[in-house]
Amino acid sequence: MLSIKNLHASVEGKEILKGINLEIKAGEVHAIMGPNGSGKSTLSQVLAGNDAFEVTGGEVTLNGENLLELETEERAREGIFLAFQYPVEIPGVSNLQFLRTAVNAMRQHKGQGEMNAAEFMKLAKEISKQVDLDPAFLKRGVNEGFSGGEKKRNEIMQALLLQPKLAILDETDSGLDIDALKVVSDGVNALRAEDRAILMVTHYQRLLNHIVPDYVHVLAGGKIIKSGGRELALELEERGYGWLGIKDEDTADSSAN
Amino acid sequence: MKPAPTLSTAFLHPAGQALPEPLLALRKQRGSALVDMPLPTRKTENWKYSSKYLKLTDDMAISLPAEGKTGSSLAVPGYKVAFLNGVMIPEACEYPDLDGISIKSFDDLSDEEAADLADRLDSTLDNKAVQMARLNSARFEDGLLIRLKPEAVLDQPLFIVHEVTAEASGSAFPRIFVDAGRHSQITLVEEYISSGSAQVMVNTVTEFNMADGANITSIRLNMEGENVQHIGSTGVLQQRSSRFESHAVGFGGPLRRHDLQVRLEGEGAECKLNGVVVTQGKQHYDNHTTIEHVAAHCNSEETYRNIAADQSHAIFNGRIHIHQDAQKSNADMNNNNLLLSNGAEIDTKPELEIYADDVKCAHGATIGQLDEISLFYLISRGIGRREANVLLTMAFVNELVEQIPVEAVRETVQGRLSHFFEQTFQEA
Numbered sequence: 001m002l003s004i005k006n007l008h009a010s011v012e013g014k015e016i017l018k019g020i021n022l023e024i025k026a027g028e029v030h031a032i033m034g035p036n037g038s039g040k041s042t043l044s045q046v047l048a049g050n051d052a053f054e055v056t057g058g059e060v061t062l063n064g065e066n067l068l069e070l071e072t073e074e075r076a077r078e079g080i081f082l083a084f085q086y087p088v089e090i091p092g093v094s095n096l097q098f099l100r101t102a103v104n105a106m107r108q109h110k111g112q113g114e115m116n117a118a119e120f121m122k123l124a125k126e127i128s129k130q131v132d133l134d135p136a137f138l139k140r141g142v143n144e145g146f147s148g149g150e151k152k153r154n155e156i157m158q159a160l161l162l163q164p165k166l167a168i169l170d171e172t173d174s175g176l177d178i179d180a181l182k183v184v185s186d187g188v189n190a191l192r193a194e195d196r197a198i199l200m201v202t203h204y205q206r207l208l209n210h211i212v213p214d215y216v217h218v219l220a221g222g223k224i225i226k227s228g229g230r231e232l233a234l235e236l237e238e239r240g241y242g243w244l245g246i247k248d249e250d251t252a253d254s255s256a257n
Numbered sequence: 258m259k260p261a262p263t264l265s266t267a268f269l270h271p272a273g274q275a276l277p278e279p280l281l282a283l284r285k286q287r288g289s290a291l292v293d294m295p296l297p298t299r300k301t302e303n304w305k306y307s308s309k310y311l312k313l314t315d316d317m318a319i320s321l322p323a324e325g326k327t328g329s330s331l332a333v334p335g336y337k338v339a340f341l342n343g344v345m346i347p348e349a350c351e352y353p354d355l356d357g358i359s360i361k362s363f364d365d366l367s368d369e370e371a372a373d374l375a376d377r378l379d380s381t382l383d384n385k386a387v388q389m390a391r392l393n394s395a396r397f398e399d400g401l402l403i404r405l406k407p408e409a410v411l412d413q414p415l416f417i418v419h420e421v422t423a424e425a426s427g428s429a430f431p432r433i434f435v436d437a438g439r440h441s442q443i444t445l446v447e448e449y450i451s452s453g454s455a456q457v458m459v460n461t462v463t464e465f466n467m468a469d470g471a472n473i474t475s476i477r478l479n480m481e482g483e484n485v486q487h488i489g490s491t492g493v494l495q496q497r498s499s500r501f502e503s504h505a506v507g508f509g510g511p512l513r514r515h516d517l518q519v520r521l522e523g524e525g526a527e528c529k530l531n532g533v534v535v536t537q538g539k540q541h542y543d544n545h546t547t548i549e550h551v552a553a554h555c556n557s558e559e560t561y562r563n564i565a566a567d568q569s570h571a572i573f574n575g576r577i578h579i580h581q582d583a584q585k586s587n588a589d590m591n592n593n594n595l596l597l598s599n600g601a602e603i604d605t606k607p608e609l610e611i612y613a614d615d616v617k618c619a620h621g622a623t624i625g626q627l628d629e630i631s632l633f634y635l636i637s638r639g640i641g642r643r644e645a646n647v648l649l650t651m652a653f654v655n656e657l658v659e660q661i662p663v664e665a666v667r668e669t670v671q672g673r674l675s676h677f678f679e680q681t682f683q684e685a
């Protein structure tokens with residue numbers, strides 16, 4: 001489904017991704033781990049099409065189609081979804097309006113009719129229950145004043161509404177208490193499907209107890225330096241990253257957040 | 258040195274001779290005071306950005322005829338008054354006889370009522386600061402006097418439509434005076450619209466004289482066309498514990514100017530002034546507000562937001578004057594601006610003059626652009642770029658629009674704003 005070959009990307013002239021290779025097939029769940037600052041969010045943002053990052057080399061295809069040529073909104077409509085590590089607060093746009101606009105943009109792309117306010121409200125209420133968010137959150141500004149955990153649940157809610165082909169979850173487990181972790185994991189597991197792939201960025205093995213990945217990759221210094229099965233995550237938990245021979249400069253700013 | 262240009266004498270010949278004698282006399286007296294009135298130039302501090310758009314050529318001096326059809330674009334429930342080219346059109350008005358409330362055209366006032374009004378016209382405005390209000394006082398042809406007896410409450414909003422029909426060049430001079438007795442209450446919506454395409458000027462004055470405990474909500478919508486220069490003034494005089502709330506929403510034009518002056522003269526008086534301005538193309542919008550804290554223990558809260566696109570220009574000048582005896586004043590003024598293009602310009606100037614020592618006075622001004630990260634967040638959900646821009650731009654003013662207390666007006670305004678922003682982002 002997703003194929004990344006020798007991807008290089010930089011921000012403000014500084015190279016962050018230094019040759020990423022990754023193949024993800026439909027139905028698979030991949031986890032990416034790695035020290036702070038290693039480029040995990042950069043990879044996620046580049047895939048979603050944030051043009052603050054410049055792709056300087058390599059290629060990315062989604063079901064054979066050149067992803068890098070598509071605009072951000074086109075990628076979303078083709079099925080790329082990114083759950084942000086730091087979801088953005090947008091006061092003045094209600095969450096409900098935001099979600100409905102997004103869902104209708106997708107529906108329009110698929111040649112389906114728009115959902116009216118009442119229909120959408122019904123759907124939104126159902127899904128907000130699924131991620132354990134009070135429907136009152138729909139009326140508030142997008143992520144406005146949401147707690148860290150509420151923001152993450154709102155991201156999963158969006159994924160459930162938009163039903164992407166590839167869901168990239170950037171530390172959606174960070175900052176969650178045990179109950180919220182369960183809710184979010186259940187949400188992610190509900191997303192699992194034969195025709196859908198999931199790429200999860202995480203620092204914690206505990207998430208992988210709830211969502212069992214098919215593959216685990218270690219991203220360090222802008223490259224994937226090791227890949228393995230889920231047992232790799234356990235090993236990382238036990239031994240840290242040192243044994244993988246990551247240079248000091250790559251872990252210098254590492255501190256779990 | 259070239260002598261400063263003065264107002265053409267063509268402007269000193271008002272129409273509308275049906276007014277009661279005391280008002281005719283007042284108008285004449287105001288007119289003679291205008292002989293040799295210097296016109297604002299770019300050296301006139303409070304007109305420095307706007308004087309070049311002010312067109313007071315002789316063809317503008319002609320009074321637009323008070324004939325034709327009028328109709329509000331606001332299809333909303335409430336009482337209605339219609340003005341056409343500055344003259345009230347009784348057939349288009351709809352309001353019942355109301356207990357303790359009198360709503361009358363100036364033409365219909367008795368000599369006694371007119372004499373009383375003549376004594377009080379202009380009393381809420383500082384005429385030196387609002388030169389163009391003086392022109393209205395010399396030229397109004399009709400007007401609306403609203404009087405609320407003590408405790409009288411208007412149970413529905415009163416919609417006043419001011420339409421100009423621009424078939425040929427000329428001007429209209431609508432005038433409103435609201436006399437709100439003790440603890441009376443009214444919500445008033447003024448909507449300014451136009452039809453036709455000749456170059457015209459609308460020069461308005463609205464005055465609110467508020468007795469103790471009176472409560473007024475004023476909503477002002479500027480919706481005229483690209484051929485209309487609008488120069489409006491609003492004066493508010495507030496006695497003890499009165500409360501004035503203003504929601505001014507303005508769409509740009511070749512020249513839009515609004516002076517809003519509030520004088521907090523009785524202790525415990527309170528005002529809240531919200532303003533939203535949007536401009537695009539080469540439009541120009543200039544808001545000048547003044548809040549005079551004369552008495553102690555008064556509160557003022559002011560928030561204006563401007564959005565300027567293309568090569569347009571928006572100006573906010575907010576003056577707060579806290580007089581020596583106005584101890585325990587509380588004044589808060591904010592002006593936030595959104596620039597949608599490199600060619601647009603926004604000028605913001607707070608002016609604080611504080612002569613009392615025990616006051617709280619805060620002000621803030623910001624000028625920014627649409628937030629890239631917010632935009633990315635929206636489009637990463639499949640929302641089109643244009644729609645995302647419209648959503649974010651709308652969000653910038655929505656907080657103020659949502660405070661408009663009349664639902665039908667609020668929804669209309671939201672609709673018009675999104676339509677305006679959709680045009681703004683058409684090319685994007």
Ligand SMILES: Nc1ncnc2c1ncn2[C@@H]1O[C@H](COP(=O)(O)OP(=O)(O)OP(=O)(O)O)[C@@H](O)[C@H]1O
Nearest residue numbers: 011012016035036037038039040041042043052085
């Ligand atoms: N907009 C930006 N401007 C400048 N530098 C940036 C920008 N975004 C990311 N970087 C830098 O790129 C590097 C990689 O950052 P990235 O956010 O991808 O790391 P990460 O692996 O997601 O880290 P974490 O585990 O802390 O989330 C860091 O050194 C970071 O400071």
Ligand SMILES: [Mg+2]
Nearest residue numbers: 040041042085
């Ligand atoms: Mg990150």
